[in-house]
Amino acid sequence: MKTKIFIIGAGPYGVSIANALHGKKIPFAIAGKTFSLWYEHTLDTMSIRSDWHSSEIYEPNDKYNVRDFVYNNYTQEEAKKIMSYQLPIDVFRKYLRFVESDVNYKVIPQHVVKLSKNGDAFISELENGDKIESEVVIIANGIEAHKYLPESLLKINSPDLIHTWNVHKYTDWKNKNVLVIGAGQSAGEAVVHLYEQNNVTWLTRNPPFFFSEPLNLPTPIFKLALKLSPFFYFFPYWARKKFTRIFVKPAITPNLKEKLMSDKVIRIIDDADNLGLELNGEKFYSKKLNKTFDGVVASTGYKIDINNLKFADAQLLNSIKSEDNFPVLDFDFQTSVKNLFIVGALSEPHYGPAQKFIMGTGHAAVRIARWAEKNFRQ
Ligand SMILES: Cc1cc2nc3c(=O)[nH]c(=O)nc-3n(C[C@H](O)[C@H](O)[C@H](O)COP(=O)(O)OP(=O)(O)OC[C@H]3O[C@@H](n4cnc5c(N)ncnc54)[C@H](O)[C@@H]3O)c2cc1C
Numbered sequence: 330m331k332t333k334i335f336i337i338g339a340g341p342y343g344v345s346i347a348n349a350l351h352g353k354k355i356p357f358a359i360a361g362k363t364f365s366l367w368y369e370h371t372l373d374t375m376s377i378r379s380d381w382h383s384s385e386i387y388e389p390n391d392k393y394n395v396r397d398f399v400y401n402n403y404t405q406e407e408a409k410k411i412m413s414y415q416l417p418i419d420v421f422r423k424y425l426r427f428v429e430s431d432v433n434y435k436v437i438p439q440h441v442v443k444l445s446k447n448g449d450a451f452i453s454e455l456e457n458g459d460k461i462e463s464e465v466v467i468i469a470n471g472i473e474a475h476k477y478l479p480e481s482l483l484k485i486n487s488p489d490l491i492h493t494w495n496v497h498k499y500t501d502w503k504n505k506n507v508l509v510i511g512a513g514q515s516a517g518e519a520v521v522h523l524y525e526q527n528n529v530t531w532l533t534r535n536p537p538f539f540f541s542e543p544l545n546l547p548t549p550i551f552k553l554a555l556k557l558s559p560f561f562y563f564f565p566y567w568a569r570k571k572f573t574r575i576f577v578k579p580a581i582t583p584n585l586k587e588k589l590m591s592d593k594v595i596r597i598i599d600d601a602d603n604l605g606l607e608l609n610g611e612k613f614y615s616k617k618l619n620k621t622f623d624g625v626v627a628s629t630g631y632k633i634d635i636n637n638l639k640f641a642d643a644q645l646l647n648s649i650k651s652e653d654n655f656p657v658l659d660f661d662f663q664t665s666v667k668n669l670f671i672v673g674a675l676s677e678p679h680y681g682p683a684q685k686f687i688m689g690t691g692h693a694a695v696r697i698a699r700w701a702e703k704n705f706r707q
Contacts, residue, residue: 332462486608516626524588541583
């Protein structure tokens, strides 16, 4: 198959960019498991953390406005309640299913296993062996490839050592001794999800920090913040780094505090690599704690690094100019390899923290569609 633009990834970024290209009638193809993070890698009991204004899939005519969706699909009373706080995950999933069924193009439900260049063309090979030739590639593959495990856990091979990305697999644990590692929202949610039916030990490097961004700010303030955020690109490098660091500190929403700090949870402050954790039969034994665990939940997050794009062939990867393991991007999200674009978390140092969240999808989609219109107007 041949196309002008090929989008790798069908999360909020890939789909928003596809909507923008579709709006400008620019030929493209898109592959990935649509909204897989939200359907398969988040707990059924959670609420989404971002404000609804900043959790919308971009569409040039604002067709996927969350507020309209909620008021059209729930009673007035339910809608008011839903919109007054963080969106429950089942509401957000219903919204994403609506977007998925409404878009006027097909997503190829396959991952790319190899990306290479042949002259000026990009060749993307899918899981089923099909190949897609394109003039442009947009990498929007999200954070899965960047899952991080501490050194000491890397050498343990057990189905009961689970990274929170694979969260659905421990939902039926009962009467187990569980070790949860990490101080971010995923760790907090894991502890709360498990603590009533299991004995939970919660390990954090520092005392947990409870914080929630102000939610449901007036729409004009949000719209202004979104309009201004692309200018982050023009800040000096030191200022961008300093600002980005504020968003790196792990935090947990205060609504989980009471449960997390209750007597039912054993809290330990230490580094996972100091526990001397090893497999003893099917269980995990920590020399330092002198304790045995049936399961370990590693809520140890993601380390974003361009070298984690393993599907890109080595020659192509090496030719992308990078700084501190992040790709250098121009104002249109283009890498130093002509016609190769990268969006999402890998663009954060250039484009700001918004790019790690759904709120950044609008900028990426608008910039790339404008670039494409200039270069591929038919
Ligand atoms: C547990 C959790 C909760 C979060 N909560 C929030 C929140 O409340 N609000 C918020 O704004 N952000 C939240 N985030 C951040 C989240 O990563 C982003 O908001 C958003 O989902 C990023 O969109 P994306 O399109 O870059 O990636 P993703 O949503 O991860 O989508 C990636 C897409 O790429 C596809 N893909 C992956 N590899 C390949 C490949 N090799 N070939 C083809 N396709 C591929 C996947 O199938 C998927 O379709 C959360 C993240 C996590 C992990």
